[in-house]
Amino acid sequence: MRTLSFFAALYVFWLLLSGMYTPFLMAAGAGCALLVLLLARRMDLLDREGFPVHLAWPALMTYWPWLIKEIVKSAWDVSRRILDPRLPISPTLVEFVPSQKTDLGLVIHANSITLTPGTIAVEVEPGRFLVHALTREGAAGLAGSEMDRRCTRLEEA
């Protein structure tokens, strides 16, 4: 199942990038996808972490739009602070405990934090995030945030 969907993903990727659908190129694409698949299997990359098809898809589909909304909101806030002549920032380092259990969930949470302007995940380990925030308010909203809850829901599958 995982093998098959990985092959399909590789082949679709090839077809989209190539854009030329002659028999030779289609066959070459299938061959390349097969080769990469065999390599990935040999390197043991096709586990739950390397190719996470098991994520809670409904939760994921609502997570992305929500994340984009959050990014736009905080990007707007950061731009206002940059353009403000007084430069009203209050850089803060904050440590908190994320609620995710798996490495994958932790990575999604940490990447989402970093992707949101105004916060960077500096250190990431199970049970401890160290985050640098541009403002004190941004740092205060991190522990037990909605992002934290949503990332945990993503793992529940």
Place this chain on the structure above:
Amino acid sequence: MSAIHWLDWLSGMLLLAGSVFCLVGALGLLRMPDFYTRVHAASLVETLGAGFILLGLILQAGLTLVTAKLLMMGLLIFFASPTASHALARSALLKGVRPRLVPDSEPPPSKP
């Protein structure tokens, strides 16, 4: 006004918005006081700046393979750029670049 004009206008506005965010990010890069706060300004460029420009270009390309490739670029940026920012900030902290913090916040941990 025809539908084509309307789409061109919208994509132009998106490209303009993306450029403005890139500009603000660059300004932030100059104005911010230390390394870590500068990374915050740069993240503006890679999220909204790149996002709006990609969106504007997608409207120009329409439903073609070019759009598929632009979407892949967007996906790549969205996965790679936070990883790069994180690696940058982490190695800076490990090398002992002290962040400038507001006075009343907790001191940065000395480990690891």
